[in-house]
Amino acid sequence: MKAGQMRPLRWRGRRLVLARTEEGFAAFDDHCTHRGGSLADGALICGTVQCPWHGSQSDVHNGDVKAGPAEEPIGTYRAEIAGEQVRVTLPKSDRG
Numbered sequence: 001m002k003a004g005q006m007r008p009l010r011w012r013g014r015r016l017v018l019a020r021t022e023e024g025f026a027a028f029d030d031h032c033t034h035r036g037g038s039l040a041d042g043a044l045i046c047g048t049v050q051c052p053w054h055g056s057q058s059d060v061h062n063g064d065v066k067a068g069p070a071e072e073p074i075g076t077y078r079a080e081i082a083g084e085q086v087r088v089t090l091p092k093s094d095r096g
Contacts, residue, residue: 006049008040011090015040018079018086019060021047025079026060027088033058034070049074 001007001020008030009016015030017040028049030040037053044050048066050057056070063073078089 004044006040006042006044008038009088011088014090016077016088017049017060018088019044019049021060023047023061025081025086027077027079028058028060028063029075031074032056032070033065033072033074034068039074 003020003022006017006019009018017028017030019026030038032039032051032053034051034054034056037051039049039051042050042052047060048057049060054069056065057067058065058074061076063076065071065073080087
């Protein structure tokens with residue numbers, strides 16, 4: 001996966017996005033907090049994902065809203081390289 005690319009993932013009914021930025025990998029929820037648009041269908045530029053529905057922008061590493069109309073941050077998760085794999089750490093309640 002090259003910098004600037006995103007890949008949708010599913011884990012136990014949860015929609016996630018794995019993204020590669022210039023700083024490394026990031027994982028976040030695949031829904032905009034404004035109206036639920038799929039962020040995997042949006043654009044990733046310089047560590048910021050833009051929702052394809054209304055243009056909200058969020059930082060993929062910490063979830064902060066950079067531009068509305070969204071007001072709530074997106075959920076983000078730790079993503080790290082382990083050998084040749086990328087591992088995403090989800091909250092304990094989601095690990096099953």
